Amino acid sequence: MGYMEIIIGGIFVNNILLAQFLGNCPFLGTSKKMETAVGMAMAVVFVLVLAGVITWLIYAFFLVPYKLVYMRTIAFILVIASLVQFVEMFLKKSIPALYAGLGIFLPLITTNCAVFGACILNVDKELNFMKTLVQSTAYAVGFGLALILFAGVRERIILARVPKPLQDTSIGLVVAGILSLTFYAFKGMI
Amino acid sequence: MAKTLTQEFTKGLWEEIAPFRLVLGLCPVLGVTTTVENGIGMGLATTFVLVFSNILVASLRNIIPAKVRIACFIIIIATFVVVTELLMQAFTYPLFLKLGVFIPLIVVNCIVLGRAEAFAYKNNITLSIADGLGIGIGFTLSLAALGALRELFGANNLTIWTTPTSVFGVQQVFGANFEPFTFMVQAPGAFVCLGLMLCVMNLMGSK
Numbered sequence: 482m483g484y485m486e487i488i489i490g491g492i493f494v495n496n497i498l499l500a501q502f503l504g505n506c507p508f509l510g511t512s513k514k515m516e517t518a519v520g521m522a523m524a525v526v527f528v529l530v531l532a533g534v535i536t537w538l539i540y541a542f543f544l545v546p547y548k549l550v551y552m553r554t555i556a557f558i559l560v561i562a563s564l565v566q567f568v569e570m571f572l573k574k575s576i577p578a579l580y581a582g583l584g585i586f587l588p589l590i591t592t593n594c595a596v597f598g599a600c601i602l603n604v605d606k607e608l609n610f611m612k613t614l615v616q617s618t619a620y621a622v623g624f625g626l627a628l629i630l631f632a633g634v635r636e637r638i639i640l641a642r643v644p645k646p647l648q649d650t651s652i653g654l655v656v657a658g659i660l661s662l663t664f665y666a667f668k669g670m671i
Numbered sequence: 672m673a674k675t676l677t678q679e680f681t682k683g684l685w686e687e688i689a690p691f692r693l694v695l696g697l698c699p700v701l702g703v704t705t706t707v708e709n710g711i712g713m714g715l716a717t718t719f720v721l722v723f724s725n726i727l728v729a730s731l732r733n734i735i736p737a738k739v740r741i742a743c744f745i746i747i748i749a750t751f752v753v754v755t756e757l758l759m760q761a762f763t764y765p766l767f768l769k770l771g772v773f774i775p776l777i778v779v780n781c782i783v784l785g786r787a788e789a790f791a792y793k794n795n796i797t798l799s800i801a802d803g804l805g806i807g808i809g810f811t812l813s814l815a816a817l818g819a820l821r822e823l824f825g826a827n828n829l830t831i832w833t834t835p836t837s838v839f840g841v842q843q844v845f846g847a848n849f850e851p852f853t854f855m856v857q858a859p860g861a862f863v864c865l866g867l868m869l870c871v872m873n874l875m876g877s878k
Binding site: 557 | 694695698771779860866867870871873
């Protein structure tokens with residue numbers, strides 16, 4: 482697998498939100514306004530790349546040599562939870578502007594399936610270090626792209642007259658389906 | 672306690688049926704429901720984790736300090752997820768392979784953490800078991816329903832359970848001439864189906 486394939490595959494073809502269904506709670510929860518969508522997307526890009534790399538290191542240099550692979554679920558979730566805490570404290574101290582931007586979205590990431598799922602997928606596919614880095618970045622960018630596109634559509638939907646039972650999440654899911662269908666068109670690229 | 676045991680159990684089946692009413696834990700709902708079997712398997716795995724983490728959280732609720740409770744919940748849940756993973760590898764390996772990444776993902780399923788925080792941490796063990804079972808079975812039912820809808824139209828089959836030797840279910844429900852509506856079993860179909868089911872639930876609820 483070349484790097485180009487990983488990048489295009491991660492962003493478009495195997496888009497983590499629309500093709501692999503990871504991270505759907507924030508997808509629906511934070512996409513009502515563009516501002517929150519951008520905040521969430523940025524926070525995910527930041528944490529997913531870091532978490533992907535760190536969990537890979539832990540997997541390769543700690544879990545595999547000591548034959549603890551079956552403990553990866555616990556190990557990964559602890560790493561992600563503490564990483565999120567650490568990133569939050571670090572940003573608060575050193576880059577307050579970015580912290581203010583990401584704000585409430587950082588703690589939410591601990592229970593974001595996209596981050597955890599991407600880490601598991603990386604080690605499942607037995608990628609090497611560089612490929613893990615590229616793959617995580619591609620997933621993160623794909624997440625951000627899908628979320629921001631979706632938020633754009635949802636802001637417009639508010640202006641439309643939607644039948645009452647279909648309102649809110651229901652129409653949101655249908656729109657997500659159509660968005661996912663458009664991403665299907667990228668299948669031919671690889 | 673104003674509510675009885677039965678009420679705690681049955682609320683998860685309809686009133687607070689998690690994927691539809693609360694729109695929580697959507698990743699497995701969308702990701703694995705290409706067949707009824709996957710839906711049931713995923714639902715049962717989640718129910719197992721939910722019930723046991725509820726039991727443990729409820730029995731430790733006076734010991735766990737409030738400040739670090741979320742971290743404690745996550746460790747408890749993660750432990751049971753690992754147990755589930757190992758059990759499924761041992762006994763239902765084909766299903767484990769089909770569900771793939773979604774089994775470890777039970778750790779970050781908002782429903783499980785949500786029940787630990789909102790219910791088990793404040794109630795005794797018996798009530799927590801009832802709550803866990805109720806929510807878990809409700810979750811299983813909704814996964815099975817969505818799986819049935821998608822499998823029926825997308826693959827023209829209904830597979831309830833597969834053993835190495837036989838398959839329980841109906842093949843070719845609409846007869847051999849029915850052209851399967853493949854859209855339903857693909858990724859976009861999941862979103863659209865769930866959206867429409869949610870719409871039907873809203874219609875029924877608003878009466």
